[in-house]
Amino acid sequence: MxxxxxxxxxxxxxxxxxxxxxxxxxxxxxxxxxxxxxxxxxxxxxxxxxxxxxxxxxxRNTDKLEDMLMDIAHPNSANYGKHWSPSRIAATFxxxxxxxxxxxxxxxxxxxxxxxxxxxxxxxxxxxxxxxxxxxxxxxxxxxxxxxxxxxxxxxxxxxxxxxxxxxxxxxxxxxxxxxxxxxxxxxxxxPGASRNLGQPGVGVTPKTTGRVKGVKAELANCDKMITPDCLRALYNVNYKPIAIHKNSYGIVEYTPQAFLQSDLDMFFTNFSKSLVGTSPTLVSIDGGVVQTQNQSFGFNGESDLDLQYGMALVAPQPVTLYQAGDLPQGASFNNLLDALDKSYCTFEGGDDPNQDGIYPDPLPGGFAGPESCGIVTPANVISTSYASDEADLTPFYATRQCNEYGKLGLMGVTILYSSGDQGVAGNGGRCLNPDGSQTKNGTRFNPLFPAVCPFVTAVGATQVNPNATVNDPESACEQVIFSGGGFSNFFARPKFQEAAVTRFLRDHPPPFTSAQFNTSASRGFPDLSANGANYVIAVDGEFALVFGTSASSPVVGAILTLINDARLAIGKRPIGFINPTIYSDFFNGAFNDITTGGNQGCGTPGFTSAPGWDPVTGLGTPNFPKLLERWLLLP
Incomplete structure (x- = not known):
């Protein structure tokens, strides 16, 4: 001693x-x-x-970011839809x-x-x-x-x-x-660092499968067992064909080595969207991102096949942009994606960070020899990402710095969607928090996901058509194979646009949990909305399989919002941009199919329970396309 x-x-x-x-x-x-x-x-x-x-x-001014977004995204604002330029954003912050x-x-x-x-x-x-x-x-x-x-x-x-x-x-x-x-x-x-493992099989939010299926048919009577594009159109009353496709854009993000197979796309389109046979997404390669074919299995192809097959089918003939991030040796991080979308971020607070991101040129064998992808493309109007990490894996400063960039993209008029997770109130892999902050599968404190908890993205949960129900019956929270991710952030305060809805839920339907299990202070609740996430039929590696996950829900919501953008652009209006202040407003009350049954179990508990209005299982509910379209067309 x-x-x-x-x-x-x-x-x-x-x-x-x-x-x-x-x-x-x-x-x-x-x-x-x-x-x-x-x-x-x-x-x-x-x-x-x-x-x-x-x-x-x-x-500077990050403390004013929420107010700036409310100014351009709340229906009652005189500046609704007046999105900012990248140069204005760079100068402001x-x-x-x-x-x-x-x-x-x-x-x-x-x-x-x-x-x-x-x-x-x-x-x-x-x-x-x-x-x-x-x-x-x-x-x-x-x-x-x-x-x-x-x-x-x-x-x-x-x-x-x-x-x-x-x-x-x-x-x-x-x-x-x-x-x-x-x-x-x-x-x-x-x-490669942990933040660059996003595309590795089994890392983070990944779709789940119950195996191969045969005898697949696009029949509405079978939607409780097999979801197809027609099932989703029927569930959400989508009957719209894009007409402003040259003005509009929809982006789906994948991280190498996740990759689609063209033969899988064609197999799916042959059965469910014949006009798309032979069609590929428009590839934007970020930092050497490649649609690799060397590794083929559900773990490598399931995510991309799922996202693209449904995203492309639901918005056809609108082209879909594939943001393929990261080369094979290094992979990519969320920051690499953000660098490519916003040059002001890349040259201001992101990118060029050997400790956080993939660094290019990549000196590793087979690495991308070009310069880093810095502001290489104008961001699509809607961007869907089916990847996430545990909030607890990060620090508040790290998460906040990245979250603010999503807010800046919102100021530019971009809608950012992220899956809310597939483990209910637990984190990836079913891990929960212990009192000391560590993560284990037998932890008892709820473990939310990032970026879904960032108030400047729209988090998408999962629902299901109940067994023996029809597309005309109410859905419930997904409780088949996966549970809709949801709960409350341990980092982010409750945004103003969400205050009334979350307060109402906590008052009228108080959860049977204490501060020992979730953050009971005024924190950000998620998800914001939901879509079906159970029994999706996808073509993968030459066979049909059933797939489950918020990995499916996010690109479906993205497709529906892309169609709404099309209708607005066709009459000379701007894209809808950051939607959270809009969808939580009184003007959009009743524009979603309210989900009132089902929970999101995890961490040894039943989790939260769906309830009338917003809840931390399915958010505001699922899209009702005609009602959403009507309201958004009335806005400037």
Whole structure:
């Protein structure tokens, strides 16, 4: 004990001598209570390892982002539909010169010479290289190498601190808590980070299957057993053929190595949408994204086949854009997608981050040799993504920084949809939270998903046609194979547009749970709406299979909103853009099919229960296309 005490005193003295900044002035900026599941701390990081440090500067006006969105997205606003330009967004949210000066001054006073410090061209990041020992002294951290059960290794710390006067000027520092830094080794390979594993089979939200089916027929009488495009049209009263296809756009996101097979598309279209036989989505390759055919199985083809077969069939003849993100060696992260969609994000606060994203050109064998995809395409009017991570895998600063970008896309008039999850109130893999914040399958605290919990995306849950029911009968929350993801965020406050609906649910239908199980403070509730997620017939690897998941619900809702955009564009109006303030408004009351039965069990509980109005199982309900169309056509 005496030896340990002496070592501790010497270590503390060394820190004081190494840094001119008084340690007493530091405050904890980010802290993690437990590593993500399947990761184990294995050893201290060698003190001489050089780390690429990036300091994300605080953006201006993010506290006003919700009000800005309400101004252009609420039906009662005089500015409804007056979307912003990317240049206006970049200027509005750029860090203040004071933030640049304060952070640079702190670094130089701490011994980081000015010649080592680089301000990014967008003035949103400050970069420098530092040894592990130097960085530990600078931010009061202790770095370890963590090993995943797959063998992948990552660098991380459990917390870090900055001077109190500096904290307001910083949003995030990497590499720190985020489990996406690569271990530098003289003997590659460099292994992909957790945030770039989105496309790997079984990672995050992925569709589930009960196996192959034969004798598939597009019969409405069979929709309780097999969902087809005609079943969805009947359920949601969709009878509309696009006419403004050259003005409109619909994007579906996939992450390599997930990929569709053209033969599967043609097999599906031959049975359910003959006019599309031979048609492919319009490929936008992001950072070398490739529609690979080397690996073929449900795990590699199920997601893409599902998303594209239903997305394309429901909006035909509207072309569908496929955003294929990431090359085969590295994959991609949500940030790589956002970089490609918004140049102001790529050059301002995203992209070029070796600790969070795929970095291009990719030096790995077979890697994408071109420059990173930075603002390479105008975002589609509606973008659907059927991927997600556990909110608990991230830190509030990391999640908030990305969430704000979804808000900025909303300001530009883009509708962003994300699946809400397939494990009810549990996270991916059925994991729940323990009191210490760690995740296990026997945890008891509910584990929401990100980005679905971000208030600036529209989260889509899942419903089902009940056994022996028809398309004319009310649906219930999905309780076949999967359970609709839903609940309350542990990070994000309840947005204004949702306040009345969520308060009404909690008052009239109080859940039988306490703050020990879910965040009972005024937090963001999800999902926002739902669509069928059970018994989808898809063609995959040359056979038909039944598929379940909010992976199906999101592209279906995206297709329906794309048709509404078509009708508005055809009469000279703008796309609907960020829809959350609109659909929660009194003007849209009654425009959804209310789901009042079924729950979303998980974490050893029955979960929440569907109820009249909004609920944390199916949101506001499923789309009623004629009613939604009527209301949106009346808006400016």
């Amino acid at each position: 005496r030896t340990q005490a002496i070592v501790s005193v010497l270590a503390a003295l060394a820190l004081v001598l190494a840094s001119p900044t008084p340690r007493a002035s530091h405050v904890v900026h980010e802290k993690r209570v437990a590593p993500p599941p399947q990761w184990t701390r294995t050893r201290r990081l060698a003190s001489n390892v050089v780390l690429p440090v990036r300091v994300g500067l605080a953006q 750029a860090p203040a010169p004071e933030s640049i000066g304060t952070v640079r001054g702190w670094l130089e006073d701490s011994g980081v010479h000015s010649s080592r410090i680089r301000l990014s061209p967008s003035r949103g990041w400050i970069d420098f290289n530092a040894t592990a020992q130097e960085l530990e002294e600078l931010i009061g951290a202790e770095y370890h190498v963590y090993t995943h059960e797959s063998g992948a290794e990552h660098i991380s710390c459990d917390s870090y601190s900055v001077p109190k006067h500096v904290q307001p000027h910083i949003e995030i520092i990497t590499p720190t808590l985020h489990f996406d830094a690569k271990v530098v080794s003289s003997d590659p390979p460099i292994l």
